[in-house]
């Protein structure tokens with residue numbers, strides 16, 4: 490049996506499909522050439538890699554599916570896949586099983602430039618000036634941008650939990666493990682090889698500290714978790730977001746406490762937060778989307794997340810709050826070093842939630858000291874972050890729970 494691999498790259502969804510032909514390779518190949526409007530020159534097909542999903546393409550696709558649906562019932566999935574590319578948008582077609590991250594990055598940039606009417610050459614130059622050096626050192630992968638990502642082994646019987654290394658029947662994989670906490674609005678990123686036990690332990694343990702840290706913003710920005718937008722309750726307040734652009738803050742005064750006219754008050758919580766757990770959770774997110782073959786390099790890190798070992802020295806976390814970076818869905822970008830250059834970090838992660846950007850190094854070894862020089866070296870290489878103003882660099886290494894209060898300042902508007 491002959492197989493033809495096809496890879497589609499678009500801004501809304503990229504996907505791969507393998508077509509099987511039981512009754513002749515040539516018939517399938519010819520039909521594909523018609524689908525993608527190839528022209529024939531001196532007995533050879535010439536095909537434009539850049540395609541448009543217009544009405545004509547949709548019609549040709551239906552004809553193609555009709556022709557082969559009896560011999561390959563799975564071909565119907567093509568329609569579902571192409572349906573996720575909006576009408577009249579452009580995409581690239583490649584006859585291959587896999588497209589390198591660099592090539593995919595370039596093609597997506599081309600599509601983006603085309604969509605926004607920007608000169609691609611100029612855009613490429615700007616990208617190169619900004620992250621060219623970075624891209625020669627790191628493989629970059631993005632999760633949670635638009636399409637769904639499923640990480641790890643699909644077959645439950647073959648799954649080994651990336652965190653505890655157990656497989657069935659020692660553990661189970663019945664629940665959906667969200668790579669990023671569902672409470673932060675993650676609907677797109679799922680890790681197959683995180684077992685139910687680890688999922689429960691992280692979800693009821695370290696992940697709560699990050700969720701609490703971001704609680705106010707979950708409410709203000711209307712981020713929907715499993716049970717809708719959460720109301721916030723503390724010792725002296727309740728904040729409700731009705732999801733229709735109305736937020737109500739009820740602030741209660743204690744006996745003898747005077748109300749202030751400038752609406753300046755502290756929201757008191759009876760909850761505690763552990764900053765080290767926030768770091769661990771961020772690192773857990775990064776490791777949840779890492780390719781399974783890279784996981785063994787971070788076994789010591791996993792021991793640290795699970796509380797089995799301690800790292801005596803941790804680098805700072807860079808945090809930015811900027812509306813230009815606003816995301817409605819949480820997003821993770823991984824930078825995995827291509828070679829063994831130990832003067833730069835092996836794995837760096839960017840986590841975006843509403844108007845927050847967290848950029849952090851994945852700590853790897855107990856004995857490693859993150860010197861100022863090492864950190865500067867790293868930050869200088871990540872020019873696209875460095876060029877943005879407003880970053881703060883904070884330590885998240887305190888292992889002790891501390892009471893978590895938020896100060897809110899309101900100004901009266903003249904309007």
Ligand SMILES: [Zn+2]
Pocket residue numbers: 650651652653654655660683684685686687688
């Ligand atoms: Zn596990």
